[in-house]
Amino acid sequence: MSRPGRDESPDRLYTLTGGRSHSDSDTFDLVTLVVAESDPAPGMQSEHVAILRMCRSPVAVVEIAAELGLPGSIVRIMLADLLDTGRISARHPRTARAADRLPDPELLEQVLVGLRNL
Amino acid sequence: MDSATFERPTGPSSAGPSLADTADNGLKIVIVGGFGAGKTTMVRSVSEIRPLNTEETMTRAGEGIDELADLEGLSRKTSTTVAFDFGRISLDARSVLYLFGAPGQERFWFLWDRLFSGTLGAVVLVDTRRLSDSWYAIDRLEHHNTPFIVACNDFGGPLHTEEQIREALDLGPDVPMVECDARDRSSSKYVLITLVEHLHALSSQSMSASARNPSAQNPSATSRAAEPTPEAAS
Numbered sequence: 398m399s400r401p402g403r404d405e406s407p408d409r410l411y412t413l414t415g416g417r418s419h420s421d422s423d424t425f426d427l428v429t430l431v432v433a434e435s436d437p438a439p440g441m442q443s444e445h446v447a448i449l450r451m452c453r454s455p456v457a458v459v460e461i462a463a464e465l466g467l468p469g470s471i472v473r474i475m476l477a478d479l480l481d482t483g484r485i486s487a488r489h490p491r492t493a494r495a496a497d498r499l500p501d502p503e504l505l506e507q508v509l510v511g512l513r514n515l
Numbered sequence: 516m517d518s519a520t521f522e523r524p525t526g527p528s529s530a531g532p533s534l535a536d537t538a539d540n541g542l543k544i545v546i547v548g549g550f551g552a553g554k555t556t557m558v559r560s561v562s563e564i565r566p567l568n569t570e571e572t573m574t575r576a577g578e579g580i581d582e583l584a585d586l587e588g589l590s591r592k593t594s595t596t597v598a599f600d601f602g603r604i605s606l607d608a609r610s611v612l613y614l615f616g617a618p619g620q621e622r623f624w625f626l627w628d629r630l631f632s633g634t635l636g637a638v639v640l641v642d643t644r645r646l647s648d649s650w651y652a653i654d655r656l657e658h659h660n661t662p663f664i665v666a667c668n669d670f671g672g673p674l675h676t677e678e679q680i681r682e683a684l685d686l687g688p689d690v691p692m693v694e695c696d697a698r699d700r701s702s703s704k705y706v707l708i709t710l711v712e713h714l715h716a717l718s719s720q721s722m723s724a725s726a727r728n729p730s731a732q733n734p735s736a737t738s739r740a741a742e743p744t745p746e747a748a749s
Contacts (some may be wrong), residue, residue, distance in 0.1 A: 427630055428541025428613050430534070454533040457541055457613060459601055463567035468596070470572055488539040492633045499662070499718040500635055508542065508635070508711050511606025515561065515704050 424480075425473045430455040430488040444475055445484075452485060531564030537608045544707065545631050547617045547656070548640035549648025553668040553697035554616030555600045557640060560703040562602025562614060570598040571626060597623050614707075619652040627659060636714045637663040638706055640697065644672040646683045653684060664691040664713055666706045 425431075432455050437446040448461060462472040479485040492500050546554045558566045572594055600616040615631065617623065637656055641649045649665075656663045665686060675683075677692060686692065691713050696702045 426541070426633065427615075428543055428611070430538055430541055430611070454536055455538045456534065457603075457611070459569055459613065460567065460603075463569040463601075468570055468572040488541075490541045490543075490633055492540075492542055492635065499714060499721055502715055502718045502722060505635070505711055505715040505718055507610060508606060508612065509708065509715065511604070511610065511612070512704060512708050512711060515604065515700075 424489070425458050425476050425487065426490050427459040427469065428457050428490050430457055431461060431476060432456075432486050432488065433484065434486050435484045442475075445479060448475065448479060449484060455488065531562075531603070532605075534605060534611055535608050538605070538611050540610045542606075542610060542612045543615060543631060543634040544612060544710065545615045545617050545634050545637045545661075546640055547619050547637055547652045548668075549619045549642065549645060549652075552619075552640045552642045552645075552648065554640055557638075557666075557668075557695075557697035557703045557706070558600055558602040558614045558616050560698055560700045561604060561707065563605060564603050566600045566602045566616070568598060568600050570596050571630060572596045595622060595625075597626055619648060621651060624651075624655050627655065627661075631661075634661065636710050637661050638710055639663055639665045641665055641667045641680070641684070642670055642672075643667050643675055643680060644670060646680065649684060653686070662714055662717055664693065664706070664710045666693050666695045666697075666709075668695055668697045 431448070431452045433449040433452040435449065437449045441449075444465060444467070447465060451461060451464060458472060458476065459469065461476070462469045465472060476485065476487070480487055492504070546557055548554050555566055597618065599618065602614045604612045604614065606612050615634075617631070639649055639652055639656070653663075653665075665680075665684065667680060680686075681688075681692065691709055693706060693709050695706045
């Protein structure tokens with residue numbers, strides 16, 4: 398089975414991101430939830446169109462990458478562009494990210510309630 | 516690929532239910548283990564979507580991997596691709612838990628900070644017939660100060676006592692260890708609950724410790740987490 402990110406020529410990936418290999422895309426965590434703020438416009442890059450369609454309800458960055466079949470690093474760059482132009486909004490995780498710091502007990506209690514209700 | 520494209524004309528909804536519009540907080544738990552330990556099986560048994568696969572291509576300044584690439588005569592110099600599976604559990608109207616099945620091999624670990632920073636904790640999924648597969652992962656989790664539990668996936672192999680396994684894995688008594696059947700939803704659910712209960716106990720301890728000694732840690736800092744960390748966690 399072909400996977401676009403792996404099998405297509407690097408040139409195409411280069412084109413998708415306008416030639417950049419990195420950007421401020423680090424603002425996007427794997428589990429940052431992305432929501433479209435506008436409909437696709439005529440002439441938009443097809444991947445951008447796909448993202449906007451996919452994100453009518455919240456979708457995590459990692460799910461977008463899996464659906465598009467593109468590496469996360471490429472997807473993050475496209476998301477940064479869409480964020481810059483106000484076409485998406487991003488809901489970043491609220492969990493503490495710093496090393497050596499545990500999430501607070503209240504959050505963990507909520508997680509436990511959710512898991513027990515599964 | 517054609518059939519996969521055909522199956523999902525409308526985006527991720529075909530892979531499972533869409534998230535609630537109110538969802539705004541993504542959480543992570545990482546399930547790490549050797550090849551064939553049952554990571555994807557466990558993700559599948561509790562996920563509300565069929566497990567998806569994605570990959571990260573990472574570049575880093577030269578280290579072991581580059582030397583390896585040179586040795587093998589590969590033209591690729593500083594980039595490595597790691598594929599991983601993941602699934603999802605909607606916990607409530609706002610919180611969504613993502614489960615990542617992460618490879619335990621050495622070449623994966625330089626991604627840990629970047630991909631899995633902010634993870635609640637980890638499950639080390641162990642095949643007791645191949646305990647040594649877990650050594651490296653346990654060592655790295657300890658190094659990264661990521662809290663974890665050990666779950667022994669039941670492959671019907673020879674029975675070991677908990678003591679024997681703990682000794683073979685060099686596990687401290689404070690690390691919970693459970694047996695599980697990764698194919699079974701309630702068993703996998705129990706593993707996740709055991710992990711989060713462990714995290715809760717650790718977190719409560721550290722909160723009360725910092726309450727006794729306020730200079731040690733500022734508890735309010737834990738809630739101010741929204742800003743993404745700048746790059747270069749390592």
